Amino acid sequence: MGMPGRPGDHRWSQQHLSHYVEGELRPFTRRRLERHARNCVDCARGIRAMRALVHALQGLDGLAGTRAPTTIFDRARLAGAGGPSASSPA
Numbered sequence: 770m771g772m773p774g775r776p777g778d779h780r781w782s783q784q785h786l787s788h789y790v791e792g793e794l795r796p797f798t799r800r801r802l803e804r805h806a807r808n809c810v811d812c813a814r815g816i817r818a819m820r821a822l823v824h825a826l827q828g829l830d831g832l833a834g835t836r837a838p839t840t841i842f843d844r845a846r847l848a849g850a851g852g853p854s855a856s857s858p859a
């Protein structure tokens with residue numbers, strides 16, 4: 770039944786955890802990450818940790834009533850701007 774433990778998949782998933790949690794991945798990409806996380810304790814834990822972090826940041830933002838500080842997510846978003854959509858293989 771395939772090889773769920775491909776190292777490349779794990780690396781890829783780790784790099785997309787934040788995007789996954791922020792809901793920025795396309796359905797196909799989400800499914801790929803979810804499928805991997807089902808077989809990978811590390812990535813499953815990473816998703817939970819990332820969710821908690823995003824939740825905490827949103828909570829802080831709401832409490833402070835100010836704009837959230839620049840986070841790794843913002844930087845990742847800026848770095849990826851024009852990337853995913855421009856370089857998607859047709």
Ligand SMILES: [Zn+2]
Pocket residue numbers: 778779780782783805806809810811812
């Ligand atoms: Zn993994």
